[in-house]
Amino acid sequence: MQPTPHFVKLVITTGDPAGIGPEVSLAAAKEFLTEQPNVQITLLGDASLFRNSSGENLSTLEHLKIESISLGAPSIPGLLNPANAQYVLNLLDHASDACLHGDFDAMVTAPVQKSLINNAGIPFTGHTEYLAQRCNTQHVVMMLCAPLPAGFLGIKSHRDLRVALASTHLPLRDVSASLSYELLFETIQIVNQDLHEKFGSAKPVIRVAGLNPHAGESGYLGREEIEMIAPAIESAKQQGIDVSGPYPGDTMFDASALEHVDAFIAMYHDQGLAPFKFVTFGGGVNVTLGLPIIRTSVDHGTALDIAGKGIADSGSMLEALRLAYELALNQRKLS
Structure with a gap:
């Protein structure tokens, strides 16, 4: 039988x-x-x-x-x-x-x-x-995922584009106040954990965006990168998480990164989802991490x-x- x-x-x-x-x-x-x-x-x-x-x-x-x-x-x-x-x-x-x-x-x-x-x-x-x-x-993370075929933007093999958000449905004027070192550190941890436990990535590679143009330009265009984002990234690195940044939002999604990055973390909704939806043509999937x-x-x-x-x-x-x-x-x- x-x-x-x-x-x-x-x-x-x-x-x-x-x-x-x-x-x-x-x-x-x-x-x-x-x-x-x-x-x-x-x-x-x-x-x-x-x-x-x-x-x-x-x-x-x-x-x-x-x-x-x-x-x-x-x-x-x-x-x-x-x-x-x-x-x-x-x-x-x-x-x-x-x-x-x-x-x-x-x-x-x-x-x-x-x-x-x-x-x-x-x-x-x-x-x-x-x-x-x-x-x-208490803390969940919104992440969008979509398959990218080999050859798309020059990538050599099939990859999944994944974009997670540090903040979700907020007016733009409220985004900075919603962010904190603690929230960003936890966001990186949640993304890393679920990429491992749910997506099966043995050692996830994560990129984190800055909030301001040019990732704050050493504080000239804003201090969120210096005071919150970079310290959260450093704390995550000390836990053995393969994370880097903060990257300027307009260059974080370069085509070469698609070959090896498992998830990108954006600071706010449209920073992450505008480029995501531009290249995924409505074939994306929303996943709630955490x-x-x-x-x-x-x-x-x-x-x-x-x-x-x-x-x-x-x-x-x-x-x-x-x-x-x-x-x-x-x-x-x-x-």
Whole structure:
């Protein structure tokens, strides 16, 4: 008798019902199941969002399950409804609790509309911060990942571009005050630890950006590099972490660095994500580092203007599933 395969169990929170989340979640799940026979995928969301116009009975698809969670109100594609704000959070609560309990190996999140949740009177700055609170984790790190093919910008072999952020969804005027030596030191530690424990990098190589133009130019353009960033890097080096910087933000991402750097740490959102998204063409994946669970996500928004039209690209969700699967396998090997 053949042994029963140990399936990797993934759960997808399908996001705001008015956006493209439900459709790209279903499309990507079906495609990924053709790639990996030892995966079970559960879609969380109201069952009405997954009705297939072709008449296909989704319940007959092997290894795909829809776990229905009721909407707060009927949903129309492209039209936000504050009555569904709590529904969106219910998806996150259910998935994160189930992952903490060990029912799933990883969770993958479709996009949500932050303004909808806030307009409903519920403070919400993003998935990263919400899941940190949900998992009772003080410090997490947002990191974007995308595969780069051999030959891209002259790189000799396939590499993964990874960009982590020291701060996330903040107004630019608040970034400097949010940074500290302690936060940056912990950020480097978290990135290094998860690159090793979840991504399987034996000795991760990390680059850290400065905050100011020219990395402060020896204090002439700002002292954050001297007072916070460089000391944090030095402390990390003393722990044996292979980290360097601070680099000027406009030169940190040089093509030659792609050959050997495992992760770049940017000081603020657009410093890291503008170059990342320019070269990854919407194929990126968002990963939350530092959580006791694995969480990946698409790197795009709800795309309300094309929701329900059947033209949404599910490529980022497919990459998010692929990475969640890979991280789950890596963690299983190390456990």
